[in-house]
Structures are given as C-alpha cells and as structure tokens.
Amino acid sequence: MEILYRSDEIAGRIAAMGAEITEYYRGKELTLVTLMTGGLCFAADLARAIDLPLWIDSLAVASYRGCRSTGELEFRSMLKLDPAGREILILDEVLDSGTTLKCVCDYFGKRGAAGVRTAVMVEKRLPRPNGLAHADWTGFVTGTRYLVGYGLDADELYRNLPHIAALD
Ligand SMILES: O=P(O)(O)OC[C@H]1O[C@H](OP(=O)(O)OP(=O)(O)O)[C@H](O)[C@@H]1O
Numbered sequence: 098m099e100i101l102y103r104s105d106e107i108a109g110r111i112a113a114m115g116a117e118i119t120e121y122y123r124g125k126e127l128t129l130v131t132l133m134t135g136g137l138c139f140a141a142d143l144a145r146a147i148d149l150p151l152w153i154d155s156l157a158v159a160s161y162r163g164c165r166s167t168g169e170l171e172f173r174s175m176l177k178l179d180p181a182g183r184e185i186l187i188l189d190e191v192l193d194s195g196t197t198l199k200c201v202c203d204y205f206g207k208r209g210a211a212g213v214r215t216a217v218m219v220e221k222r223l224p225r226p227n228g229l230a231h232a233d234w235t236g237f238v239t240g241t242r243y244l245v246g247y248g249l250d251a252d253e254l255y256r257n258l259p260h261i262a263a264l265d
C-alpha cells in the first residue's frame with residue numbers, strides 16, 4: 098500500500114474547499130447530502146469547514162462489488178428532507194466512473210432541487226463518457242489506481258485510515 102495523500106494534506110484541501118464553498122453559497126440556504134458509506138469522513142470534515150448554517154442529510158447508495166463497478170446504482174436508504182426547492186451540494190469521497198454522481202444528480206433534478214452541485218475529495222483522471230465528467234469542487238486529482246482510506250474501502254475494509262493510499 099502506498100500513501101498518496103497524508104492526513105495533513107487532506108486537512109489543507111478541506112480548509113480551502115470549505116472557504117470556497119462558503120463564499121459560493123453565502124446568502125443562500127445550503128443542504129449537504131452525504132453519499133454513504135464512503136462519503137462519511139469527507140462530509141464530517143467538510144461540513145465543519147463551511148461557515149454557513151447548513152441542513153445535512155444523507156443517502157446510502159452503492160454500485161461497487163469488491164473493487165469493480167456494477168454500472169448500476171442501488172439506493173439503500175431514503176432522504177429525511179424533501180429536496181424540492183433546495184440548493185443541494187452532494188458530497189462523496191471519490192469520482193471514478195462518475196456513474197454514482199451522475200445518477201444522484203439526475204435524481205435530485207427530478208425531485209425538484211433548485212440547484213445541484215457536487216464536491217469530492219478525489220477525482221480520478223480518466224474519461225467519463227457515461228458519468229459525471231467533473232465535480233464542482235475537488236480536493237485532489239489523481240491517477241486510476243484503486244484507493245483506500247478516508248472513507249474509501251476495499252470490501253468494507255480500510256475506511257478508517259486517516260490518509261488516502263493506493264491499494265496495489
Ligand atoms: O464514480 P463511481 O465509479 O460511481 O464510483 C464512486 C462511488 O463508488 C463508491 O461507492 P460504493 O458503491 O463502493 O459504495 P460505498 O460508498 O458504500 O463504498 C464511492 O463511495 C462512490 O460513491
């Protein structure tokens with residue numbers, strides 16, 4: 098396993114993203130939606146770096162079996178808040194094929210959200226013909242290796258590592 102992003106580097110990017118998001122949404126009412134399970138560390142840190150009153154909700158979705166995307170998104174929980182009319186910022190730890198974030202953005206659009214934006218900790222550098230091309234806010238842009246730590250898992254293991262590492 099090779100550490101790619103140390104916890105202090107992650108904290109630095111979180112502070113910068115939090116400041117940008119605060120400025121972008123100043124004067125608006127913002128609702129964060131965390132995609133569980135992977136987004137939990139990112140959301141816990143980023144929410145505390147945003148200096149605005151926030152609504153916070155979550156959605157459990159999954160599309161990976163082991164280290165492979167099935168290409169289909171399974172919704173495993175429901176929202177608590179009605180997204181209609183809300184400015185939604187979806188938080189997830191990684192943008193890989195982009196399937197997850199594209200499906201979830203479409204879902205919020207259909208549910209009548211006033212605005213839908215995305216923030217991820219890591220965006221992989223690859224074409225995403227069938228997925229969301231880019232997140233609106235990104236912590237790090239990285240290669241295509243399989244990552245673990247800071248919420249990222251391999252078969253549900255390693256999510257609690259404080260850094261982000263390549264598994265191979
Ligand atoms: O861009 P994509 O190729 O769609 O991959 C990104 C998604 O994959 C992982 O979720 P997973 O389905 O493994 O569920 P998890 O959050 O419970 O780990 C990760 O948490 C993202 O939500």
Ligand code: HPA
Binds near residue numbers: 191243
């Ligand atoms: O690189 C990854 N690691 C863990 N989970 C993931 N889900 C999509 N890509 C990844």
